[in-house]
Amino acid sequence: MKATAWxxxxxxxxxxxxxxxxxxxxxxxxxxxxxxxxGSDLHLYHGYIPAMRKGxxxxxxxxxxxxxxxxxxxxxxxxxxxxxxxxxxCGHCSSCQRGxxxxxxxxxxxxxxxxxxxxxxxxxxxxxxxxxxxxxxxxAEYARVPFADVGPVKVPDEVRDDQxxxxxxxxxxxxxxxxxxxxxxxxxxxxxxxxxxxxxAAASARLLGAERVIVIDRxxxxxxLAEEHLGAETINYEQADVLDTLNEMTAGRGPDACIDAVGLxxxxxxxxxxxxxxxxxxxxxxxxxxxxxxxxxxxCRSGGVISVVGAYGGFVDKFPMGAFMNRSLIMRTGQCxxxxxxxxxxxxxxxxxxxxxxxxxxRMPLRDAPKGYKIFQKKQDDCTKVLLTV
Amino acid sequence: xxxxxxxxxxxxxxxxxxxxxxxxxxxxLALGVGALVAPGRLARLxxxxxxxAARGVIPAVGLRELGSAVGLxxxxxxxxxxxxxxxxxxxxxxxxxxxxxxxxxERRRRLALTTAAIAGIAAVDVLAAVRIRRAQRxxxxxxxxxxxxxxxxxxxxxxxFWRDVENxxxxxxxxxxxxADDLRRSHWIARGPAxxxxxxxxxxxxxxxxxxxxxxxxxxxxxxNVGRVQFVPAPxxxxxxxxxxxxxxxxxxxxxxxxxxxxxxxxxxxxxxxLRRFKQVLETGEVVRSxxxxxxxxxxxxxxxxxxxxxxxxRR
Numbered sequence: 001m002k003a004t005a006w007x008x009x010x011x012x013x014x015x016x017x018x019x020x021x022x023x024x025x026x027x028x029x030x031x032x033x034x035x036x037x038x039g040s041d042l043h044l045y046h047g048y049i050p051a052m053r054k055g056x057x058x059x060x061x062x063x064x065x066x067x068x069x070x071x072x073x074x075x076x077x078x079x080x081x082x083x084x085x086x087x088x089x090c091g092h093c094s095s096c097q098r099g100x101x102x103x104x105x106x107x108x109x110x111x112x113x114x115x116x117x118x119x120x121x122x123x124x125x126x127x128x129x130x131x132x133x134x135x136x137x138x139x140a141e142y143a144r145v146p147f148a149d150v151g152p153v154k155v156p157d158e159v160r161d162d163q164x165x166x167x168x169x170x171x172x173x174x175x176x177x178x179x180x181x182x183x184x185x186x187x188x189x190x191x192x193x194x195x196x197x198x199x200x201a202a203a204s205a206r207l208l209g210a211e212r213v214i215v216i217d218r219x220x221x222x223x224x225l226a227e228e229h230l231g232a233e234t235i236n237y238e239q240a241d242v243l244d245t246l247n248e249m250t251a252g253r254g255p256d257a258c259i260d261a262v263g264l265x266x267x268x269x270x271x272x273x274x275x276x277x278x279x280x281x282x283x284x285x286x287x288x289x290x291x292x293x294x295x296x297x298x299x300c301r302s303g304g305v306i307s308v309v310g311a312y313g314g315f316v317d318k319f320p321m322g323a324f325m326n327r328s329l330i331m332r333t334g335q336c337x338x339x340x341x342x343x344x345x346x347x348x349x350x351x352x353x354x355x356x357x358x359x360x361x362x363r364m365p366l367r368d369a370p371k372g373y374k375i376f377q378k379k380q381d382d383c384t385k386v387l388l389t390v
Numbered sequence: 391x392x393x394x395x396x397x398x399x400x401x402x403x404x405x406x407x408x409x410x411x412x413x414x415x416x417x418x419l420a421l422g423v424g425a426l427v428a429p430g431r432l433a434r435l436x437x438x439x440x441x442x443a444a445r446g447v448i449p450a451v452g453l454r455e456l457g458s459a460v461g462l463x464x465x466x467x468x469x470x471x472x473x474x475x476x477x478x479x480x481x482x483x484x485x486x487x488x489x490x491x492x493x494x495x496e497r498r499r500r501l502a503l504t505t506a507a508i509a510g511i512a513a514v515d516v517l518a519a520v521r522i523r524r525a526q527r528x529x530x531x532x533x534x535x536x537x538x539x540x541x542x543x544x545x546x547x548x549x550x551f552w553r554d555v556e557n558x559x560x561x562x563x564x565x566x567x568x569x570a571d572d573l574r575r576s577h578w579i580a581r582g583p584a585x586x587x588x589x590x591x592x593x594x595x596x597x598x599x600x601x602x603x604x605x606x607x608x609x610x611x612x613x614x615n616v617g618r619v620q621f622v623p624a625p626x627x628x629x630x631x632x633x634x635x636x637x638x639x640x641x642x643x644x645x646x647x648x649x650x651x652x653x654x655x656x657x658x659x660x661x662x663x664x665l666r667r668f669k670q671v672l673e674t675g676e677v678v679r680s681x682x683x684x685x686x687x688x689x690x691x692x693x694x695x696x697x698x699x700x701x702x703x704x705r706r
Contacts, residue, residue: 003699005697005699017700018699018700018701018703019700020681020700021700021701023679023684023701024676024678024679025675025676026674026675053682053695053696053697053698054697055698055699056682056697056699057681057697072675090670090674090678092542092673093542093669093674094540094542094628094629097542105669105673106666106669106670106673106674106678107678109678109679109680109683109686109687109691110680110682110683110687110695111666111687112659112662112663112687124678124680127698130682130683130695130698133680133683134680134682134683134695134696134698135680135681135682135698136680136681136698136699136700137698144681144700146678146679146680147674
């Protein structure tokens with residue numbers, strides 16, 4: 001089959017690999033119809049996530065048709081149209097049973113490596129480095145889906161592929177970002193990052209009853225999406241001081257909750273500040289550029305919530321612990337426990353409360369994946385989300 | 391030292407009784423006290439009562455013996471003190487040899503008897519020193535592993551799976567097979583690097599249903615080993631804390647090096663991986679495999695990941 005493989009920093013290729021086969025009794029094989037490039041795939045692309053190997057198949061957002069199931073999979077049959085959550089979760093460990101699917105205790109065969117860096121191992125993830133399991137990803141014609149009796153959700157006919165594939169990661173991740181804010185009526189929610197996750201966080205904050213949503217980014221076309229599709233207010237951090245503007249907008253209180261939908265490769269309006277962290281990152285003195293996180297902590301109202309759904313991999317410097325501690329802030333975070341959200345969000349799509357395909361800017365065949373990565377990386381042609389069709 | 395160690399230690403010590411160093415210590419004590427309290431009688435007994443120098447040498451020998459006695463009875467570095475006795479024996483034999491050279495008659499007869507006695511004691515001392523050192527080295531080679539994992543199953547379920555010893559190779563990576571011969575005895579085959587295979591018979595020596603199992607290799611095994619697993623209800627209704635203690639005593643030489651290699655530089659890591667697989671099998675039904683780690687969890691495989699893409703047909 002054809003598959004998108006990581007061949008080194010800033011290089012992906014569509015290569016021929018063997019077709020996947022059932023390896024565990026609870027596996028299914030899915031013929032992929034639509035798959036997407038995620039912002040966090042760019043962290044892999046840029047070489048910021050350790051333990052990648054040349055030839056690793058990328059992709060953790062995909063949907064398609066079941067073509068084969070293992071002997072223990074009884075809820076699916078060949079022909080079912082499914083969307084597959086990005087965390088691989090066994091459904092039977094204590095974490096899964098408490099709904100913490102992205103920290104499944106059994107799905108990372110390389111837990112020993114992850115423990116050395118993170119203390120304990122999170123779940124395995126499709127196509128997301130050997131640190132998180134060494135699983136082949138879904139930017140391919142077929143994928144093996146472990147624990148297919150737990151993760152994949154059947155997609156009703158009336159929900160389109162480009163809507164369903166958003167349930168693999170970005171919509172639930174944005175939704176969890178908003179849910180962690182514990183939004184009460186009248187509250188103001190600020191979102192750093194107007195990529196798909198940030199846009200879905202803003203949309204979900206609205207769905208969960210936020211009074212006002214403020215989105216912060218530097219790309220006018222993305223901010224325009226937030227304004228026009230979601231009725232959000234926006235701040236372009238290259239044109240305005242974010243802290244001053246947020247204080248002004250909230251009459252000095254600061255937002256009630258701040259969502260970091262940026263993660264480890266942030267940018268900063270001040271070139272010197274950017275250069276400082278970029279240099280430390282390049283020399284591996286720190287692994288992340290946590291501009292959004294630092295700013296969110298300073299901006300948030302005292303006693304408010306910092307909700308982190310942007311992806312981090314290692315260590316940050318200059319974490320404003322003093323502000324965080326003295327102002328009684330709360331931080332909630334996590335890779336999304338997608339399995340918790342797929343069905344309720346699918347129902348919201350069916351009820352017409354949201355059409356998640358609004359983030360899609362580009363559609364191209366799988367064979368053009370390298371072009372898709374390039375466009376997405378460079379934010380060319382107003383790129384927000386690239387779908388690959390198979 | 392805990393209970394699991396004490397199962398294995400008598401075997402590691404081999405034919406050396408644990409009391410050997412202190413027996414030698416008591417012998418030194420008796421000789422030392424005798425030489426200090428009654429040097430004249432000792433001189434007559436050994437046939438050197440005609441020498442003025444002997445009156446100085448005998449108490450000095452006594453002091454040396456007291457030194458060895460204190461060391462051996464203290465229990466610290468018994469091998470070193472046993473060798474100090476051998477050195478003392480050598481010194482005594484040298485003195486006796488010089489004394490023999492210029493004496494005759496009854497004195498010569500007594501000196502010859504004394505020399506024979508000291509030579510006999512020296513032989514015992516050498517043997518003891520060698521055995522004490524060998525036992526110490528065996529203890530030093532002993533690999534100790536204490537690892538735990540929390541499994542989301544009841545103690546009874548975890549116990550049942552483990553008690554059927556033929557299940558063990560399903561999660562213990564170094565085991566090729568375990569065959570239960572009867573309720574207590576079983577035959578184990580482990581695979582090592584370079585085609586080394588180690589086989590042994592084991593028996594369950596303590597079995598407390600739903601609580602713990604203790605087993606050991608039968609005497610005569612080339613790699614003596616003992617293990618205990620306990621199944622403790624995890625607090626907060628979170629299943630079972632499975633706590634494993636393993637002790638292996640690889641022999642010296644090639645086999646020992648092979649066994650050491652089998653466990654790698656981080657023996658505990660391998661047992662931790664075994665327990666992760668145990669958890670996977672109990673909670674999910676089998677060992678979880680990925681394209682990068684097609685054999686499931688393993689330290690060696692983590693270091694040598696294949697690319698995360700489907701396996702070629704030949705590797706399935």
